[in-house]
Each structure stands twice: as structure tokens, then as C-alpha cells.
Amino acid sequence: MVEFTICFLMKGDQILLLNRDFPEWMGAWNGVGGKIEKDETPLVGALREIKEETGIVLQDIAFKGKITWTDGTTDYGCMYAFIAELPESYHYVTPIKVAEGILDWKDLSWIFHPKNVGIADLKYYLPKMLDETANYEYIFTYKDNKLIDVKSTPLVLTV
Ligand SMILES: Nc1nc2c([nH]c(=O)n2[C@H]2C[C@H](O)[C@@H](COP(=O)(O)OP(=O)(O)OP(=O)(O)O)O2)c(=O)[nH]1
Numbered sequence: 001m002v003e004f005t006i007c008f009l010m011k012g013d014q015i016l017l018l019n020r021d022f023p024e025w026m027g028a029w030n031g032v033g034g035k036i037e038k039d040e041t042p043l044v045g046a047l048r049e050i051k052e053e054t055g056i057v058l059q060d061i062a063f064k065g066k067i068t069w070t071d072g073t074t075d076y077g078c079m080y081a082f083i084a085e086l087p088e089s090y091h092y093v094t095p096i097k098v099a100e101g102i103l104d105w106k107d108l109s110w111i112f113h114p115k116n117v118g119i120a121d122l123k124y125y126l127p128k129m130l131d132e133t134a135n136y137e138y139i140f141t142y143k144d145n146k147l148i149d150v151k152s153t154p155l156v157l158t159v
Contacts, residue, residue, distance in 0.1 A: 005033040030120035042080035
């Protein structure tokens, strides 16, 4: 089972998103992150990917839940989600081209605009992660590569 991280670096009402040049989410705005390597904890993997993809070095970030992909019978992967608040004074000039794609600050109102077709599947879990202090597991059920259901269930997990 493949394990990934997804990280949302925030400054006020903006999130630093990555428009990837490569599949799976090629061309869509998404959080930064990647595969968790052997012997890494999700937290260590997340901090490494943030540094690799943005150059930003953080000591700690908040774990905000887990996304699991299933076909209803077998789980075939998961993703650990994190959120970090950068100080308002933090200076990170965008748009910037990096190896994986383009990074840019995006307003929450843009991210969650109902007409926004250029965004990854963040609408299914990010609002709850931003609004609630409790963590959840978000279970995405896919059939024939089509998302057919998303359910959330309370999660107590330390990463
Ligand atoms: N929003 C969303 N993001 C996803 C899903 N699946 C999935 O892998 N991602 C995220 C997790 C990672 O942050 C990113 C994929 O990272 P990646 O394949 O480039 O990982 P990597 O850089 O470690 O891989 P690589 O260099 O070894 O090819 O996309 C999904 O279903 N929804």
C-alpha cells in the first residue's frame, strides 16, 4: 500500500499550492507532498517534501487527518494531511517554477469556488480540516477510476 503526504502551507486566507507537471494530479492545483519513504514517519516525510518542493524549512506542522483510497473491499493507498501556518510577515514570492511544477499562493475563496475545475479533490476534506480541531479519516471509494463516495470518521492517531 502506497503512503503519501499532502501539506497545506497557509498564510492568512491563502495556501501555497502546487500545479504539478506530472501525473497523477497533473495540471491541477494541489497541496505539496509526496511518497513517504521507507523508515520515514509521515511527519518526517512531510517536512522533507515541503523542503524539497518549496525550499521552506519547518520544524513542525499539525497533523490534520488521513485520506484512504478504497474500492469498497481493498484499501489501496493513503495520504497523511498536514497544515502549517506561516507568519503573515513570511515572504515567499510566487508564482515560482520548481522541478515539480508551479507554486503559487491561492485564496481560500478561489480554492473552494464552485466553478473552479482546476483544483484537486480538496473540497472533500480541506474545509473540515480548517474548521475543526478534531481529526478525521476521509474514506474515498473509487469504482472504475471514478469517485463514487466520500465518508469521514473520527480518527485518533499520532504521526
Ligand atoms: N489531493 C490529492 N492528492 C493526491 C491524491 N493522490 C496522490 O498521490 N496525491 C498527492 C500526494 C502527493 O502529495 C502527490 C503525489 O506525489 P508524487 O507522486 O509526485 O510523489 P513523489 O514526488 O514522492 O514521487 P516521485 O518523485 O517518487 O515520483 O499527490 C489524491 O487522490 N488527492
